[in-house]
Amino acid sequence: MKRGRPKGYNPYYEISYAELGDWVGSKAKVQVSKKWLDILMGNSSEISTDNLSSSELKKEVSSDTPKIEFNLTTFDNE
């Protein structure tokens, strides 16, 4: 029996807020990232849902991932 995700599988689907509303209605509860919601509520003047693209949302969700340690050296050109 095959296990695991097939190649190219993505568990997320992009859908507009309006289209989602058509399916579940405006009072339906949906799960969102706490951090993203805090940013929205705390700095609503800076960030609005209209200009937050799906890629930015994904970036926000993945901002919790630890940073890779690196050191970049640029050598002097003689």
Next chain:
Amino acid sequence: MSNYFPHLIGQDAVKKKLSFYLDAFEKTSQSPFLLMAGAKGLGKTEFAKSFADKLSNQDGNKRPFLELNCSTIKNNEQFFEQIFLPMISDNEITIIFDECHALPQDLTMAFLTIFNSEKSHKKSFEWEDMTFQFNFRKQTFIFATTETDKIFPPLKDRLTIVDFEPYSGEELGEIIKICIPEIKISDKCLPEIAKTIRGNARSAVKRSKEISLYCGAKESNNFSLDNFKDLCDHVGILPFGISFTEKQILQTLLKCGSATLTGLAAKIGMSKTSLQRDHELYLLNKSLIEIDGKRKITSHGLELCKLL
């Protein structure tokens, strides 16, 4: 053949090999995927950095050098998002994956595809609906580790191994002299200092800093054998550079005659793995103990115990 590393001491075989690849790079703009392998403090990163310093871009400028600590890489997504896309993709750069035995499993699998040897200098890697382009004329990849046995064998097969060897006493003396040129170390003293450095270049650099501090405190630019004995007494440098745990091992074996690994670990109060890897190997290397079923102190070890 050119020697591109006259400023670095020792490691003649490494210098020869890397110089050959640098000569080849000048003509082909390509280098094999190198794996710097050897114990800690032998200069793997230093040589990799010096190698990278000699690699030029197509416009003749020097390439930047990116050092990555593999133990902080958790998965493919993190690597491609944080490192590949912003710093590697489309750029001319040299990358070293330090402690590469700690690469995560999914990135190791990705590297099997990426570093699969083919004639083309370009490689596309597809992952989660995205395509990442590698150009080995623009990007030079180097790996380094102290533990080659922990690298997934198919990945190791794709890499060209550059082996580092311990430094001789003379080479360690040279390293110390280069680090503190302003201090005059007596001819009798230098070999005695080298004996306490355990064949390790990084330890030589550390020891030279201690000597520099000692001379600074004494307001003198001369360092004699008596000064070294005084320094050893102050900072706890033991003969052959053995650690206090190793001293404890020798004294335990002297007391009880012989011991099994488990028995010795229990007496010293540390794990069997650490005892074997971090201490026993050095004592065996210096013929201070022997293992014949059980651990025993040698006559050489007995002499050292009297000094301690």
